[in-house]
Amino acid sequence: MSALHFGTRTLPYGVVSPSGGRPRVGVAVDDVVLDLAHLFGPSSEFAAASLNPFMAAGPARWAEVRDAVRARVDQGVESGQAGVHAAGAVSVLMPFEVADFVDFFSGIEHATNAGRILRPDEEEPLKPNYRRLPVGYHGRAGTVVPSDVDVVRPAGQIRQGDEVIEAPTRRLDVEVELGYVVGVPSEHGRPVPSDRFHDHVFGVVLLLDWSARDIQAWEYQPLGPFLGKSFATSISSWVVPLDAVDGAWVDGPQQEPAVLDYLRVDEPRNPSIWLELELEGHVVSRPVAGSLYWSPAQQMAHMTRNGASLRTGDLYGTGTISSFEVEGQGSLLELSWGGSREFSLGGGAVRSFLEDGDRVVLRGWIGGDRSRPMGEIAARIRPAL
C-alpha cells in the first residue's frame, strides 16, 4: 500500500489484510492502520471482510466507535504496537459490498457544459426536468473497484459514419464525483425523508466514473447509458464517515424554481470537498463539490420517493463535479470540449481523451485547507484485450 497521509482528523474506515492474515476493518491514522478487530475483539463486527456489518449498525454505534477510536488515537498510535499495522505491511481491499449503485447528474455546470457540447443546436442546454429533480440512473454494482485496480480499455459498438463497427473505444473519459454509502436500510414501500439523511448514510468516498463516449453515444437511445459506463467505476479504498465532514457543509446554489416538499432541506446542503484530478503526474483540474445543484440528502429522498428501499452498501454518485471555468472541469469531455481541443499535461504532452498507460489520480480534502484529507484513487489504463 502506498503512503496514506490521512492525518489524525479524518479517521476513515477500510478493509485491510495484514500479510498472511484474514481481512479485517481498520482505521487509517497518519501512515498506520489501527486494527479494529484487535481493538474491539475478534467477535466484533470488525472481524469481517467488509464494512457492511458495521455500517448496518447505525448512528449510535458509529458514534460510539468513533469516540473509542479517537480515545485510542489520543494515546498515540505507532507501527509496532499491538493492533497497529504499518501502511506498507497490509493490503488494502474493497471496503464494502456494493448493493445497488446509482449515478446522479447533479453538477449543473457539467450538465450545462455537456448539453452545449452534445446538443450544440439546442438553445437551452438543460432538459426541462433538470431544476425540478435530481436526474439519475442505475449503474453496475458488480464492476465497482477500489483504488489501485487498473482499468482495461473497453471495446464495443461504435458508429463510424454510416458504418457500425466493433472496436476499442477511442474516447475513453473519466468523470470526477463523490459517492455516498448507505449504512442503515429502509423499508420497501416507504419513502425516506430528506431529514433522515444522517440516520441512513454512513459515509462518503471519492469516485471516478469511467466513460466510453463513443460507445455511449451510439447505445444510449432511448434507455440511457449502459456499456459506455458499466465496464468500471473506481472508488477510494477508505470510507470517510460523515462525522469527519462535520462543520464543513455549505449552502449550494439557490434552487429556483422552489423544490417540491419532499426535496426541501433546511441545513447547508453540500460538503465543502476540494478535489484534484491528476493525469500522468500533472494536475489537470480542481473541481469543488460545494457547488453541486442537488445535495446528497435530496438525492436520497428522491431515490426513495417511489418507495424504493435502501440497503446496506448502496452507493450513489453525485454526478460530475465541474465548473464553467476550465480550471475546475471534472471530465475530459469538458476539458477537451468534446474532443475538439487538446489540453496540456506540461512538458509538451497533450491529451483530449485517455491513452493506454495513462495514470489517473483523484485526491480530495474536506474544507478549504488540506488538514482533513479524503484519500485518493489511483488507476492506470490498460490496453484493450
Add this chain to the structure above:
Amino acid sequence: MSALHFGTRTLPYGVVSPSGGRPRVGVAVDDVVLDLAHLFGPSSEFAAASLNPFMAAGPARWAEVRDAVRARVDQGVESGQAGVHAAGAVSVLMPFEVADFVDFFSGIEHATNAGRILRPDEEEPLKPNYRRLPVGYHGRAGTVVPSDVDVVRPAGQIRQGDEVIEAPTRRLDVEVELGYVVGVPSEHGRPVPSDRFHDHVFGVVLLLDWSARDIQAWEYQPLGPFLGKSFATSISSWVVPLDAVDGAWVDGPQQEPAVLDYLRVDEPRNPSIWLELELEGHVVSRPVAGSLYWSPAQQMAHMTRNGASLRTGDLYGTGTISSFEVEGQGSLLELSWGGSREFSLGGGAVRSFLEDGDRVVLRGWIGGDRSRPMGEIAARIRPAL
C-alpha cells in the same frame, strides 16, 4: 403457498421454509416440494437461504443434481415421506440474491408499438441502434421481489400541463418479460462469448416489470428510466433450470442487417415459452417469447462485450414480450394504446391502467402445449401510502 401444478418435467428450484424450519432449497414436483437439504444432506449447498451457492457450482453439478432429482422423482414422491413437504406446509421465499439487474428491450413488437405511442410524429418508431444491439439499462436489484408480494402504488414527480406535482402515479403499468439468472461468474475485463451461454446462465424466471408511465415520462431525459421502474420488479419464486427448456428452442425473427461477430449465434435463439397475463381473473393477453428480436445468449454477450463481469445472481430481463395483434400485447401501455382506449375485463369491467386492489397474475409454459409449466407470479396493487 398456493397450488404448484408443476408436473414432473419442469422440476424448478426454489427456497422454502417448512413451518418453524430453516430455509433450504427444494424442487417443486407436482404439488409437493422435494427437500434437497434432506436428499443431499445438511452440509450440502442446499442447506442455504438462497440458490446462489448451487448456481455458482456450474453446469457439471447442475446436471448431476438434476439426474439425482429425476431418479428420486421416478421412485415416487408423496407428502408425508421423509424430505417431502406438502405445498401448503411451506413458505416460499425469494429464490436467490440478486446481484445486478439489467432490463433489455428486445421485443421488437413492443419497441415498435411504444415508439408509435410515445413518438407519434416520428415516421420510424425504432431508434437507429435497435437492430444493431440489444438496447438495455440497469435496474434496481434491491426491489426485486418474489411472487405473492404486493406492489404499493408509487408516488413521485408528475408533469401536469405547465405544473410539476408530487402525486401517486395515475398510469401504473406492468410489462410481461422473462428473466435469465446467472450462475457462474466471469472475470472482470474479459467479454463472455455468446456460445458460453450454457456455461454461465443457470435458469429462467417469469418477470413483471412494474412501470409508472407518468413518472417515467417526466424523469427519463437524458439518462433513461429510474423511479418510474425502481419501485418493484416481480419474479416467479421457482427458477426453471435451462435443462428444462431442452428441445424447446426456436429461431427468432431474421436479423437484418447481419449482426456483428460477437452477437452471432448458430443455434435456435429463443425459448418457446408461452405466457398468459391475467388481470382480475380475466386473461388480457397471451404473449409468446419465441418472437423476441435479441436472444438471451446475445444479451449476455453484449452485456459483457465491454469487459463487465457476470456475478452469481445477476438477473437480466428480456424486455416486454409483445405482438402487433392486441391478443399478444405484453403491457397495458399497448393494450390501452397509451391510455387512449379501454380494454375489457369481461362482465362490463374495463381498464386502461392498473387500479388499486387489482390482482395481476402471469403464468408461463415451455413449448406449445401445457405439459411443462414455468410457474406463475401473482401480485396485488396496494394503494399509495
